[in-house]
Amino acid sequence: MVYLWSGNNMAKKKKNLKKNILVTGGSGFIGSAITKYLVKKGKKVIVFDNNSRGRARRLKDVQGKIKFIKGDIRDGRKLLQINNVETVIHLAYVNGTKFFYKKPFEILDIAVNGLLNILNFCKKKKVKNFFLASSSEVYQNAFKIPTDEKEMLKIPNIHNPRYSYGGGKIISELYGIHFAKKYFKKFIIFRPHNVYGKDMGNEHVIPEFINRLRKLKKKNKFLIYGTGKEVRAFTHINDFISGFDKIFTKGKNNEIYNIGTTEKITIAKLANLTASILGKKIKFKKTKLLKGSPSVRCPNIDKIKKLGYKQKIRLKDGITKLIN
Numbered sequence: 001m002v003y004l005w006s007g008n009n010m011a012k013k014k015k016n017l018k019k020n021i022l023v024t025g026g027s028g029f030i031g032s033a034i035t036k037y038l039v040k041k042g043k044k045v046i047v048f049d050n051n052s053r054g055r056a057r058r059l060k061d062v063q064g065k066i067k068f069i070k071g072d073i074r075d076g077r078k079l080l081q082i083n084n085v086e087t088v089i090h091l092a093y094v095n096g097t098k099f100f101y102k103k104p105f106e107i108l109d110i111a112v113n114g115l116l117n118i119l120n121f122c123k124k125k126k127v128k129n130f131f132l133a134s135s136s137e138v139y140q141n142a143f144k145i146p147t148d149e150k151e152m153l154k155i156p157n158i159h160n161p162r163y164s165y166g167g168g169k170i171i172s173e174l175y176g177i178h179f180a181k182k183y184f185k186k187f188i189i190f191r192p193h194n195v196y197g198k199d200m201g202n203e204h205v206i207p208e209f210i211n212r213l214r215k216l217k218k219k220n221k222f223l224i225y226g227t228g229k230e231v232r233a234f235t236h237i238n239d240f241i242s243g244f245d246k247i248f249t250k251g252k253n254n255e256i257y258n259i260g261t262t263e264k265i266t267i268a269k270l271a272n273l274t275a276s277i278l279g280k281k282i283k284f285k286k287t288k289l290l291k292g293s294p295s296v297r298c299p300n301i302d303k304i305k306k307l308g309y310k311q312k313i314r315l316k317d318g319i320t321k322l323i324n
């Protein structure tokens with residue numbers, strides 16, 4: 001028997017044969033931005049997220065263009081129902097500093113069991129490429145600032161719950177690297193550094209400052225943790241995506257890339273900058289730094305720059321954008 005395919009049917013068949021990219025944690029802040037980037041590139045995307053912090057509204061622009069599966073990454077059986085995947089971008093994780101202290105076991109459970117499940121899925125379904133989201137938290141108090149990818153990774157105090165987050169990422173990197181040698185064609189780790197932007201959730205420093213500063217009465221002082229001299233370098237989500245694009249399209253197998261900026265700022269200056277954009281003048285009330293919070297964090301981004309990455313959004317413009 002001979003089948004005659006119209007052009008339309010052929011196109012449909014081709015589309016169905018096209019392999020998927022699976023984004024775990026894809027309704028989260030960074031995951032949804034990556035999902036939109038992939039859809040824009042014409043990729044077929046499946047998002048897997050339990051929506052514990054993920055939000056459907058973040059994906060409304062690509063509704064109907066992606067497949068969303070609600071599930072917990074610790075549910076291996078649910079994962080195994082997914083088929084036709086060529087690439088996994090693994091982001092599912094508990095983010096937000098206050099959770100590091102509040103639910104360290106859950107963080108490690110998701111880090112470890114989630115990773116084992118997704119890798120088992122990849123092995124069974126013959127997935128070729130894997131992109132692993134790690135974090136700047138693996139460096140803790142780095143010996144070298146700006147910090148490059150060769151920096152020693154640390155868990156400074158095994159009893160401090162904060163390090164559940166960074167420790168979980170270190171385990172993920174270590175296990176992933178050695179698993180990859182046997183099972184993946186391409187395995188890349190990226191370490192985001194303090195990414196901020198619209199709809200990121202209020203547990204992070206910039207939205208938290210904006211919210212508190214908006215409500216701050218003239219007579220009251222503004223509370224900050226630490227001396228105010230602690231240093232961070234923030235990355236706007238649009239810059240993060242342009243960095244991710246470089247890694248996704250040009251990144252080399254078995255490599256690790258920082259994604260961030262070198263635009264350093266102290267926490268006190270960040271508060272003053274945010275206040276001035278909001279038209280306020282502030283005085284500080286200081287309290288103890290959260291136990292284990294690094295005093296300076298700033299990435300060396302030479303490696304990703306070699307792939308063509310460049311910061312485009314300066315912090316002041318990014319915060320103004322966010323406020324507006």
Ligand SMILES: NC(=O)c1ccc[n+]([C@@H]2O[C@H](COP(=O)([O-])OP(=O)(O)OC[C@H]3O[C@@H](n4cnc5c(N)ncnc54)[C@H](O)[C@@H]3O)[C@@H](O)[C@H]2O)c1
Pocket residue numbers: 024025026027028029030031048049050051052053054055071072073074090091092093094095096110114133134135136137191192193194195196200201
């Ligand atoms: N935002 C940053 O500045 C930053 C910095 C370093 C690393 N990272 C890493 O990047 C990734 C994305 O971070 P984000 O800022 O978008 O955080 P996020 O919390 O917005 O996204 C994480 C997503 O994972 C989902 N998730 C959590 N537990 C899950 C589970 N058990 N099963 C399925 N899904 C689950 C959440 O619902 C959420 O949508 C994370 O791996 C995070 O550790 C982020």
